[in-house]
Amino acid sequence: MRPFQYQRAHSISDASAIAALPEAMLIAGGTNLLDMMKLQVATPSQLGDIGRIGLDGIQDTSDRGLRIGALATNTATAVHPRVRADYPVLARAILAGATQQLRNKATTGGNLCQRTRCYYFMNVDQPCNKRDPGSGCGAIGGVNKLHAVLGTSDQCIATYPGDMAVALTALGAKVVIAKSDGAERTVPVRDFHLLPGDTPWRDNVLDQGELIVAVTLPPPVAATQLYRKVRERSSYAFALVSIAAVIAIDDGKFARADLAFGGLAHKPWHDPRIGELLVGAAPSPALYDQAADLLLEGAEGHGDNDFKIPLARRTLHAVLAEAVEKAA
Amino acid sequence: MSVHVKQDKPATDNRLDTMRQGVIGKPVSRIEGLAKVTGTAPYAAEYPVEGCVEGVLVTATITRGTIVRIDAESALAMPGVIAVIDDERLTTRPAQGTANEAPQQKPRTICYWGQPIALVVAESFEQARDAARHLVVEYKPDEAAPVEADPSIAEEQEDETVREGNLDKAMSDAAFAVDVTYTTKGHASAAMEPHAAIAQWDGERLTVHASLQMLNYNITELSDALDLPEDRIRLISRYVGGGFGSKLGISEEAVAASIAAMQLERPVRVVMSRQQVFQSIMRRSETTQRLRLACDADGRLTGFGHEALVSNLPGEEFAEPVLQSSHFLYPGEHRELVLKLARIHRMTAGSVRAPGEAVGMPTLEAAMDVLAERAGIDPVELRLRNIPDKDPEQGLPFSSHKLAECLRQGAEAFGWDSAPRRPRLRREGEWWIGTGMASAARVHNVAEARARVTLKADGTALVETDMTDIGTGTYTIVAQIAGEMLGLRPDQVLVDLGDSNHPRGPGSGGSWGAPSIGSAVYVACMAIREALADTLGIDETALVLADAKAGNGTPLTELLGGKDLVREGHYEPGKITDDYLASGFGAFFAEVRVNHYTGETRVNRMLGAFGFGRVLNAKTARSQCLGGITWSIGMALTEALEFDPRDGHLVNRDLAEYHVPVHRDVPDLDVVLVEERDAAASIIQAKGIGELGMCGGAAAIANAIYNACGARVFDYPMTPDRVLAAMPD
Amino acid sequence: MPDELIVNGTPHPLPQDPRVTLLDFLRHDLGLTGTKKGCDHGQCGACTVIVNGLRINSCLTLAAMHEGHQVTTIEGLGIADEPSPLQRAFVEHDGFQCGYCTPGQICSATAMLDEIANGWPSDASETLDGPFEASGAEIRERMSGNLCRCGAYANIVAAIRHVAESEPAA
Structure with missing residues (x-):
């Protein structure tokens, strides 16, 4: 150091x-x-x-939502009775990530801000536009099994590695940010992380001097919640693809279908068109294929990660089928 | 007094079975166990040494070229920095196992990305690590260096080549034949303890606490590297946090620490970072292997072809011995076995647990599964029909051969269903369930070894040797052998290992540790028994020792008359190694589940049945088998070194991205220890068991994947992407 | 208790250099080398210690961040003459080979059994509501942060189950 x-x-x-x-x-x-x-x-x-500035509480909000302090540990969040009861996809996503030792230390804010585990980013003797702007992207033309197939740029194909934020995205959570002047601003988790574009060094919307103080969850909804993480090792591995799903079925049709995807992009991926397609439609493999078509529109592999495109499609089928079965 | 026994004949007297203490083979808990579980067993970096300073290696950031300049001042100007060591004696690679000479030095010549080139020494670790990062090095890169094994640049390893009969004709004439090509990725030993050394120099003598497997070779290698006579060097490796081949030869940190300690006249500790261990210690070569199997209508092999392409750095002799067991496991009079080595600029390829069979057996045994399917013969039965009665190439007799027993006992214990097999017969939710099996084989090695045994006047014993215990259980089996022979409980035997001042053992590697050092201890104890028998005026064969007493009730203390009785045992394998082909054999059975949607594969249960001669300790031997099976799971499903195709640097150089199995990957495992005494394997009728457990196990999983879901995958590891690509709709 | 942290009940002054991790502080400054450095990056679990009742990777935290905290290391769990039930069970079930990951496994398992007793779910839990049993599947998931390259997992799980079944829930 x-x-x-x-x-x-x-x-x-x-x-x-x-x-x-x-x-x-x-x-x-x-x-x-x-x-x-x-x-x-x-x-x-x-x-x-900042470990001792408070901000580790988890409280009900006035609208029966939940406010999770930026310094609440991943463990504290996952075991919280209301998270388990009302936001199980969040508990499941957290428990699918890392290990108990890491979750006991990792915090809400830190987890949102965690950086990519791209091999080239983590090796200072290799080129990386994220770490060293202008040096090039080692992963393009290199080993890129972990890498993104959606929303990439010619500057960077890194993925956001976390699980928790994928669930927060599906749940429609918001990030509360303290600005350096003491005022607060609120950003939907869906808009918190950035795509690499021409500024791959910017992971998220935080400006210098800003600090995450909490994440707020909307009031719970009656829905089936699932988190599916596909990984090589059965534990302690980053997602190849993950899906957070908040699904409700009414009268044989999707009444709610909030989906978010991990492992595919520089941010937890959310495409509102998928929910719009599904809601009001009757579940069927053909419908899931249409959803996958929307998800994967413009998806581009870089060699080692080509498999993520069919894998995402198949996993989406599995998750929707499971959710429909559970919701019925 | 030293007693030398050269074993030219099988030890058919099985003397250990005639002893009366009753501890040999028993599941005795490790005698060093409490030290390990309470955290008091000291590993190399953990010796408290007054005034010890910290060294951090600097590694190359190019693949091939030369160093033009090292700007020492760039680091020396930083806080706490004491020295930048760029001595020409620094080693740039680990020595190969049993090299017995210094590995390549010339640190200014770069042969691979991540090669150690210098050492920065500072007062504290953080200071040294930061300064190592900031050391300015100027390179002159060479033109592009090949980093991918390509058959066009490969040399045939002629010692390995066998061409007999006409394999092409046998293939075309066969009732059933398979011609399939597999790939395996490189593997890392990834021992949990990173390579580490503390060197101390008193102006005359060098003492190095290091993490090494074979002090008997390592002292010569270090002596050669430093140009310092062996009698001025002491190596100590009492506890080694895993080796698996990675610590067979003297490695870069031990040499660097030694040079620094001698130059600075201060103790120096050098511990490799995990990334450095991955980048500059042995890899197992990736392989491409073509298997050709031809059989008659009854499934009897008529043709056997196994060709393999492996890689290593220029200048290295080691070529992953992929074909090692293929030479004798199955018959087939038309044979073609060829091993080729390509020279590429990745880090040194060398021994990683079970070099050769670890990757040769899983491909052979997967190909056998394809053949079994084509021939419509149960895979267990196919193997039973193809057990040769002698070595099919050299015609040597087998010293002992338990493959059939392993197949039968393993199938029975696993509950193998010999009904006709086809994929996709069982599904639970999203998961296809299937079973598979494979044979295991690993050549037996035994080596020269010395150990000094002292039967002390107080009636306890002391065993001293430079032999190491790398987790294999050496401490305990040595205590059991000495205890059995001398009539003592294992806790009455003090075992002092891992000190080069002691008589030279065989080192831990190639699974030869236990049979070799066990034989040396046996020889020493036998000499002590003869001395005791003399005292009693009886023949040694009539001497009964148990519970620290002779058979006539005389306590050992009385027999010894206040004097220690010291004998050095010197065991040497003689003609047995020429007259017999010795190997451990076994069989693996696995049940897996494969997710239809994601291609994720998980092992539900797995069993191994193994015959490896006398079991010296049923508990630690079983643990070795469990370890091997666990490695089989890693090789089958997750482990792969990934190299950048442009500069050949190791991309996944840490334990987050090189996926060794975790707890959740490993289900309940069963082990069947098949009864065997192999009199021609060693004087104690034992063979090794450190490696057999992973010699073929990955194929049982691969074959189960196919049986589960119909995906025939030809590339290890069988990660979800590969399973999905082969998955039928 | 300013500028101190408490290790196995004994207060120790914090290191001068803030870069010193809790792991290096234990191993180097205090000579408590039972806590192992396997990867230094939170990828192996060999450095697991218990801080204020929770297991953490001591390599991924600075000593300075733990002022006033209670740290328990393997040396604080038991000694050779008086091993903890898990330490004893690891010896009996041969839950280790080389021994390097072992202190981390035991610290981790010690805290893990408390987590199960507290009704905390895991990724392997069928439901998120407790109570949870120390089943093989639960132990394997919950212990997955502790790598063992020798491959002693099957025996480690047996050792932990033995203790879980013989000890009354905390």
Whole structure:
């Protein structure tokens, strides 16, 4: 690790002040940041420890939704009675990710901000436009089994690696962000992460000095919730493809179909056209194929990850079939 | 007093079975177990050494070329940095197993991406790691270096070549034939303890705590690398956190730590990062293998072809011995076995657990499954019909051969259904369920070994050798052999291993550790028994020792009369290795489930039945088998080194992306230990068991995948993408 | 208790260099080498310790972040003369070979049994509502953060099940 000045923040405003310093980063759980700092993928000269500024609560909101503090650990969220009862897709997604040791440290905010595990991004002696703008993309023309098939650019084909955010996307959650001036702004999780475009170094909409303070979930809905993660190893592996599904069936037709996809893009993928197609239609394999057609419109493989296109289609079939069976 | 026994004949007297203590073969818990579970067993990097400074290796960021300049000042100017070591004696590769000489040095010549080139030493680890990152190195890259094995640049390994009869004709004449080509990806040992060393120099003598498997060779290799006589070097490896081949030869960190300690006159610790272990320690070569099998209408093999392409760095002699067991496992008078080696610029290829059979057997046994299907013969039966009565190439007798027993006992214990087989007979929800089986074979090796046994005046025993225990159970089986021979409980035997000041053992590798060091301990104990028998005035064969007493009731302490009795056993395999073909055999049975939609494969249950001579400890031997089966699961489903096609750098250089199996990948496993005494394998009738458990197991899984869902996959590992690509609609 | 963290009941001053991870602090500064460094990147679990009752990877956290925290390492769970039930069961069931992942496995399993007793679900749980049993499937998923390259998993699960079945739930 490069030397850094370590300071503990005691409040949100402390944290914002540290975050606004040059070469500053905030550390909460540290499970992703320290990994990168040891490899010098991240080289902050100021490290603000926000672990003790509160923000770890999980509370009901006035509309029977839920507000999950940015510093609530993944474990605390997954075992919370209301998450288990009303937002099971969120509990399932969290439990499908990483390991208990990591989930005990990882936080809501940190998990949303975690960076890609692209091999080239994580190797400072290889080119990567995300880490080192202008150096090129090692994954294009290299090994890219983990990589994106949707929303890529000629600058970057990395994937967002997380599971939790995929569930939050399906649930229509929002990210509450404290701005450096103390004011707050709210961004739907669906809009929080960015596609790489010409600015692959930007993972999300946070500006320097901004800080996630919470994630809010809308009031629960009567629906079947599933999280499916396809992976090589049966545990402790990133998703090849994952799907979060919030599905309701009424009178033999889809009454709700909120789907989000992991492992396919630089962000949890959500395509509103899929829900629009499904809602009001009767479940059938032909319909699922149409949904997959929408999902995979414009999908492009880069060699090693070509398989993700048929895999996403097949997994979507499996998830919809399972959800319909459970919802019936 | 040293006693030398060269074994020219089978040890048919089975003397261990005539002893009375009753500890040999028993499931004794590891005698070092409490030290390991309480965290007090010290591994190489963990010795408290006053004033120890920290070294971090710097590795190359090009594939091939030379170093023009190392700007030492760029690191020396940083806080805490003591030295930049770029001595010409630094080694750039690990030594191959049993090399007994220094591996390639010349650190300024780059042969692969990630090659160690220098060492930065600082007061603290964080200082050294940061400075190593900042050391400025100027390279002059060579023109493009080949990084992918290509048959056009491959050399035939003529020692391996067998061409007998006319295989092409046998194939065309056969009632049934298969001609299939498989690929296997490279593998990493990925021992949990990274390579580590602490070197101390007192101006005369060098002491190195290191994580090594074969001190008997490593001391010579280190001596050669440093140009320092062996008698001025002491290597200590009391606990080794896994080896699997990766610590067979002296490795880069131990040499670098030694040079730094001698130059700085301060103790130096060097621990490789996990990424460095992946990048600069042995890989198992990837392979491409063509299998041609021809049989008659009864399934008897008439033709047998196995051709393999492997790779290694220029200058390395090692070629993954893919065909090792193919030479003798099955008959077929028309034979063609060819091994080719391509020279490419990836890190050194060398021994990874069960070199050869680990990748040769899973392809052969998958091809046998295709043949069984074509011939309409049950796969167990097909193998039973193809057990040769002697080595099909050299005509040597087998020392002992338990394949048939393993197949039968394994099938019985697993509940193998010998009804006609076809895919997709069983589905549970999204999952296809199926079964598969495969034979196991691994050549037996045995090596020269020495051990000193002291029967102490207090009635306890001490065994000293530089032999290591890399998790295999050496400590415990040595205590059991000495205890059995001398009439002591294992806890009355102090076993002192892993110190090069002790007599030289065989080292841990090639599964030869237990039979070899066990034989040396046996020889030493037999000499002690003879001395005790002399004292009693009886023949050794009449001597009964149990519970620290002679048969006549005389306590050992009394017999010893206040004196220690010391004998060094020196065992050497003689003509037995020329006169017999010795191998462990076994059979694997697996049940898997394959997800119809995603192609994910999970193992429901798996069983291995193995015959490997005398079982020295039923608990630790079973554990070795469990370990091998677990590796079989990894090889079948998840493990693959991925190299960048342009610069050959290892892309997945960590444990997040190189997928060794996790707990959840490994179901309940069963092991059947088949009764055997192999008198021509070693003087204690034992063979090795560290590797047999993964020699073919991946094929049982591959064959089960096919039986489950109809996907015949020809590439290991069988990841979801590959299973889906082969999945029928 | 400023500038200290408590390891196995004993307070220790924090390191000077904030870069020092909890793992290196335990191994290097305190000489508690029972906690192992296998990957240094949260990918193997050999460094698992229990902090304020929760198991974590000590390699992916800074010592400085744990001021005032209670850390339990393998040395704090039991000693050779007085091993913990899990330590004893690992020896009996041969739940290790080389021994390098073992302290992490045991620390992890110790906390894992508490998690089951607390009714926490896992990815292997059929439902999200407890109570949960220390079944083979549950143990395997919950222990998947602890790699064992020797391949002792089957025996580790047997050791843990033995303890889970013989100990009354906490």
